[in-house]
Amino acid sequence: xxxxxxxELARQAADFRARGIEVAAIIxxxxxxxxxxxxxxxxxxxxxxxxxxxxxxxFGLVDARTPKLKPEDPDLPYAGNFLLDADGRxxxxxxxxxxxxxxxxxxxxxxxxxPGSGQREVALGHALLRTSASNAELRPAQRFTLAxxxxxxxxxxxxxxxxxxRPLRFVPDPDPLFEFHPPELPPTxxxxxxxxxxxxxxxxGRFRLLQDVxxxxxxxxxxxxxxxxxxxxxxxxEYQVCSDRVCYPPASVPVRWxxxxxxxxx
Amino acid sequence: MGPRWALLVAVVAAQASGPHAAQAPGGPILPQPxxxxxxxxxxxxxxxxxxEAPDQDGRLRRFETLRGTGGLLLNFNRSVVW
Numbered sequence: 318x319x320x321x322x323x324x325e326l327a328r329q330a331a332d333f334r335a336r337g338i339e340v341a342a343i344i345x346x347x348x349x350x351x352x353x354x355x356x357x358x359x360x361x362x363x364x365x366x367x368x369x370x371x372x373x374x375x376f377g378l379v380d381a382r383t384p385k386l387k388p389e390d391p392d393l394p395y396a397g398n399f400l401l402d403a404d405g406r407x408x409x410x411x412x413x414x415x416x417x418x419x420x421x422x423x424x425x426x427x428x429x430x431x432p433g434s435g436q437r438e439v440a441l442g443h444a445l446l447r448t449s450a451s452n453a454e455l456r457p458a459q460r461f462t463l464a465x466x467x468x469x470x471x472x473x474x475x476x477x478x479x480x481x482x483r484p485l486r487f488v489p490d491p492d493p494l495f496e497f498h499p500p501e502l503p504p505t506x507x508x509x510x511x512x513x514x515x516x517x518x519x520x521x522g523r524f525r526l527l528q529d530v531x532x533x534x535x536x537x538x539x540x541x542x543x544x545x546x547x548x549x550x551x552x553x554x555e556y557q558v559c560s561d562r563v564c565y566p567p568a569s570v571p572v573r574w575x576x577x578x579x580x581x582x583x
Numbered sequence: 584m585g586p587r588w589a590l591l592v593a594v595v596a597a598q599a600s601g602p603h604a605a606q607a608p609g610g611p612i613l614p615q616p617x618x619x620x621x622x623x624x625x626x627x628x629x630x631x632x633x634x635e636a637p638d639q640d641g642r643l644r645r646f647e648t649l650r651g652t653g654g655l656l657l658n659f660n661r662s663v664v665w
Contacts, residue, residue: 319660326658337653338612341644343636344660351639354663363638363649364663375632378624378659394659395623400612402654405630405646409615412622420618422656429613460618498618529618 319344319396320354320582321456322419327360329422332431338400340422345370345391358582370394382416398425417458417534423451424462428501428527433464435574442565443473443558448572455548455578457537460498463487463528463574465554469521473560477505477518482557483567485520487528489552494536498529536578546578612654631657 330340340362351364367373370392378394397412411420427433433449444467451462476482489497503524509516539546557567625631635645649655
């Protein structure tokens with residue numbers, strides 16, 4: 318599962334570099350093992366060797382949850398990522414509470430504002446919806462991100478708060494293979510309706526809803542019979558559009574993404 | 584009167600908050616809420632410990648020679664073997 322993460326990170330390395338962010342990994346194994354892996358899988362970024370886990374220890378990342386196979390094995394780290402600024406300060410970090418789960422580097426990029434892949438456009442009333450995802454290819458237990466980007470026509474908005482208006486909401490279709498995390502909603506503006514003397518939170522202009530999803534480890538069972546699986550992910554976007562003068566009925570539009578799941582990198 | 588939303592005259596009292604759309608590259612790293620709040624390791628806002636280690640080509644690397652102008656994604660992983 319670690320190899321899968323390092324391979325996925327290799328795929329995203331150029332996109333990080335385009336944003337001025339370099340990429341490196343620290344692994345408690347000797348240089349020759351890292352070299353063989355880098356050559357075999359074509360890893361374009363530094364893999365740092367920490368065979369006695371001294372760096373892992375200094376970072377406070379020794380993971381005592383996973384027992385060692387042999388007592389002389391190095392201490393294992395919690396698997397995860399730090400996004401450091403140019404001064405070496407942690408700006409964001411990505412660790413999963415469930416031991417097996419791993420966030421993709423693509424998900425980190427999407428949350429940093431990068432566009433996703435596999436863009437689809439859907440015309441809504443007075444708005445345009447663009448859906449995309451952080452990754453097109455998935456491995457078991459990976460946490461990835463869906464993006465729903467909306468561009469409103471001028472003088473039109475959608476709603477954030479429930480009440481008399483249907484708030485913007487992504488409703489995924491239940492699927493035993495996908496775990497849906499709490500969505501990340503865009504910032505709102507306050508809109509005051511004088512006749513009703515009410516203030517509501519609205520979305521206007523261009524904004525994105527980000528939905529993290531974990532492909533459950535259990536998908537491995539379905540991959541026993543075939544090395545690759547086409548996985549659709551479906552749901553609907555609920556919303557309501559109003560202009561400065563008039564409101565349209567609450568609406569809902571189906572949305573879908575397509576992914577290809579495969580087994581862990583060997 | 585029909586549904587309250589059917590006919591409205593809005594007076595916009597806008598508060599400036601920028602749209603959170605896909606961003607052009609090269610900007611500062613956006614803060615990101617943590618999925619696992621109790622996660623170990625250096626906290627957001629703190630500097631990571633100094634480190635130096637050989638890479639797969641035997642070259643000694645440390646933060647200053649790894650980072651880009653926008654920063655560094657530092658990944659910790661357990662194995663390239665199993």
